[in-house]
Amino acid sequence: MANNNSTTRKPKYWVLVLANKNQLNSHYNAQVIFDAQLKRKAWGLELGSRNFSEIEKGDICLLYIGRPYCAFAGYAIASGKPHVFSKNKRDKYLDKVYRRKPKAGVEFSKVVRFDVQVPVTLIKDELDFIKSKKNWGLSFLGSAMPADEISFEKVMGIACMLNKSLEKRRKLKVTTNVTIECKESRKAAN
Secondary structure: OOOOOOOOOOOOEEEEEEOOOOOOOOOOOHHHHHHHHHHHOEEEOOOOOOOOOOOOOOOEEEEEEOOOOOEEEEEEEEOOOOEEOOHHHHHHOOEOOOOEOOOEEEEEEEEEEEEEEEEHHHHHHHOOOOOOOOOHHHHHOOOEEEOOHHHHHHHHHHHHHHOHHHHHHOEEEOOOOOEEEOOOOHHHHO
16 A cells, blocks of 8 residues: 655745846847746756745746846746756756856746736736835846735736737646636726
8 A cells, every 4th residue: 555645735926037137238138038948948046046945846936027028928837846957957958049057947847938928017016926016126136036826816817818828728727736717807897
């Protein structure tokens, strides 16, 4: 008889930030790097950064691109805890155009890219994890910050309105047994 000690936990929600750190370099394009990370199903994180060790398998990550975009560009499901990448994985995840080689990060089991990104200015007043609505950009300092399920659903509601491909699927199944529903925003209903 097999001993089943597995426990089901509710996933945590995170915002992973891709910041355009070197804005003076015209060869650096956060959007291209974002697309490359999604294609590889891996997100580079600074080793030892705040919340680095808090992300776990099955957690849901909103993917955010900083200036000049300042938008939610998709979401992903963590396939495990963030970790230091082996030399083989660092070489595999190397961005040949921009020469970015992440030393550590999190890998994803599922990735969804929004065709039309959700500008944070459109929804900042509705997101609970943004404490200062006037200085909302301060909430996106760092590479990984905690979010909440309600904020995630609000972003997904706007994303579903802006992206017909998400709207058509209505219910998106993710590996954490969480159903993400595309709901019309309450404002649209009123």
